[in-house]
Amino acid sequence: MSTLVGISGEDANSIDALYSPAKEKAANRGAYSSRSPLLLRRARQLFGEAKLKVFLGFFAICVVVFVTSRLSSFMGWNPHYPSSVSSPSRGGYTVLINTWKRNSLLKQSVAHYASCSGTEAIHVVWSESDPPSESLKAYLKNIVFHKSQTAQKPNFKFDINEEDNLNNRFKPIEDLKTDAIFSVDDDVIVPCPTLNFAFTVWQSAPFAMVGFVPRMHWLEKAEHGDTYYKYGGWWSVWSMGTYSMVLSKAAFFHRKYLDLYTHKMPSPIHDYVSRERNCEDIAMSLLVANATGAPPIWVKGKIYEIGSSGISSLKEHSEKRNKCLSDFATLYGTIPLVSTNVKAVDARQEWFW
Incomplete structure (x- = not known):
């Protein structure tokens, strides 16, 4: 049984206080900046905030369906499986x-x-x-x-x-x-x-x-x-x-x-x-x-x-x-x-x- 472990506000502040070269580099590139990426800002201007959320949600569903179908094919789960499910150990x-x-x-x-x-x-x-x-x-x-x-x-x-x-x-x-x-x-x-x-x-x-x-x-x-x-x-x-x-x-x-x-x-x-x-x-x-x-x-x-x-x-x-x-x-x-x-x-x- 898995256990979810939460991080309190005090612990989070102490973690943020730790120095991280990777985090500093990312911040310099704007990854931790409060400013939105250019593509996201342009999308908000084009669609509006509400429409953008709907679009992103629909896009996420499409990605999940596509990945699931690829995984099912990869793992051998075929929804239209042939009529060949018989065990050779006991015959038909x-x-x-x-x-x-x-x-x-x-x-x-x-x-x-x-x-x-x-x-x-x-x-x-x-x-x-x-x-x-x-x-x-x-x-x-x-x-x-x-x-x-x-x-x-x-x-x-x-x-x-x-x-x-x-x-x-x-x-x-x-x-x-x-x-x-x-x-x-x-x-x-x-x-x-x-x-x-x-x-x-x-x-x-x-x-x-x-x-x-x-x-x-x-x-x-x-x-x-x-x-x-x-x-x-x-x-x-x-x-x-x-x-x-x-x-x-x-x-x-x-x-x-x-x-x-x-x-x-x-x-x-x-x-x-x-x-x-x-x-x-x-x-x-x-x-x-x-x-x-x-x-x-x-x-x-x-x-x-x-x-x-x-x-x-x-x-x-x-x-x-x-x-x-x-x-x-x-x-x-x-x-x-x-x-x-x-x-x-x-x-x-x-x-x-």
Whole structure:
């Protein structure tokens, strides 16, 4: 901690009393004279005192901006940094896309994530009654090859399931090469620089869920006196400044949670998700919170939803989510979610920190 040391008037006089040849020379040149330099006097005559102060202030700001931009380039801080933020020590990430009868959106999604430099593999969770056509397979493999900017092209594969079940999106993946899984819906696009920044955040906390869609929960008292769990969407997060979940529609998590979800989580929760066709993302949040005892991490970043027919767009969505939380509390025995107000922000994209 720095300490500011002031000089009293008496000390200042004693300092002035000291003889200094350099100071005497400067005084002879007029540097210590009360007279203003010629250029400054001419400027005052031309602009006036008030206008001159404004001009000098504007000039100082320009100098600061210029010097800052030069320093940022010199030190390697590029505000328009390329999408190449991946750590070679842990490799990249596997993009796990959940899709359902929206091939046009799937094509856009695969093409985008194939272009991100951190993508080492793309797996599509397919749960339709009919398997993907050969033409669709060929098209997506071709687009992955051509959109990828890396020498080692991402591996592309369909994970085909025999039944339609939301639990399918968290099944373990054979021959997985990465620890990091980026779970995403087929209608959600996260820009590559934003995605790669979130990956670096996940690398700093690899057993947390790190994502872009925060949600929250709290206990609410009903009219008859009983309490129940309430699910809060984006506006609740915004107004209260806290969250306890990040949804798996756009989130990183460790590959081990696929095994834990499938093989260790109470089977009644699997049955509930399958029956209600909802809340698999809440179930995954509960699983990770129970394993870590820690909150998730929300990464600030713009994401784009290119579809409009998901489950969240249906009526009574919030009521169903409330019911999920309360039912899960009974089935799980507790609600292990941990609330937080921490948000990860890329300082290279912020003017003020």
